[in-house]
Amino acid sequence: MLYQNIINNYLSLMVLNECSYCKINPRSHSFHEVSHLQNQLGQRVFYSRPADAELYQDTVSILHHFECKLEGVSKWEWTFDCAGMGIEHYTQFGLVKELCLLLKRHGGLQQVNIINAGCFINFTVKFAKLIWPELPTIHIR
Ligand SMILES: [Zn+2]
Numbered sequence: 001m002l003y004q005n006i007i008n009n010y011l012s013l014m015v016l017n018e019c020s021y022c023k024i025n026p027r028s029h030s031f032h033e034v035s036h037l038q039n040q041l042g043q044r045v046f047y048s049r050p051a052d053a054e055l056y057q058d059t060v061s062i063l064h065h066f067e068c069k070l071e072g073v074s075k076w077e078w079t080f081d082c083a084g085m086g087i088e089h090y091t092q093f094g095l096v097k098e099l100c101l102l103l104k105r106h107g108g109l110q111q112v113n114i115i116n117a118g119c120f121i122n123f124t125v126k127f128a129k130l131i132w133p134e135l136p137t138i139h140i141r
Contacts, residue, residue, distance in 0.1 A: 017072070019065040021055060028055045029065040034079075043110055044076040051084030059095045063102055074108050083116040090120040093127060100131040112138045 021028040030053040037045040046069070050056050070076070103109050114121055117140050129135050 017068050019061075019068045021061045022065065025054065027052065029053045029062055030056075031062075031065060031069055033069065033073075039077050039111075041075070041110070044073055045079065046076055047079045047081065049081040049083060050089050051082075051086075056089060057092065057095075059092075059098055062095060063098055066099065066102055070106055070108065075110050076108050077111045077113070078109060079113045079115060081115050082118050082121060085118060087120070090118070090124055096124060096128055097131050100128050100135070104132050109136050111136050114138060114140045117141065 019029060030050055031046060031048045034045045034047050039045055053062075055061050112135075114125075121140060125138060125140070
């Protein structure tokens with residue numbers, strides 16, 4: 001019965017696109033839809049600034065967050081803001097790998113815009129392309 005309640009709670013959070021970690025602490029992760037925006041192709045727009053996320057090293061909870069936010073989303077664009085990122089963010093290779101696999105499986109990501117890029121981002125992108133060779137277009141600004 002207890003487990004059923006936990007499962008029901010988890011499923012209801014998934015339906016509402018609400019991450020159970022961010023429900024407790026809204027600063028847990030940084031990946032959210034910019035609700036007033038659609039790009040010129042009518043695709044939904046999401047934004048991340050990993051330096052603002054307190055659980056930036058917790059791969060399991062980050063994957064949960066992405067699954068929640070992308071539930072029911074078809075085509076979307078991602079603005080990835082590197083402002084404030086340090087070496088501790090750029091070296092999360094396990095996370096990059098698992099996130100690439102999740103996003104590849106989801107299939108809706110059309111374009112990535114990387115802004116405020118530091119010198120390490122090219123290495124991270126090259127690593128991501130090893131995992132996901134057909135990675136959508138990336139613009140680094
Ligand atoms: Zn979250």
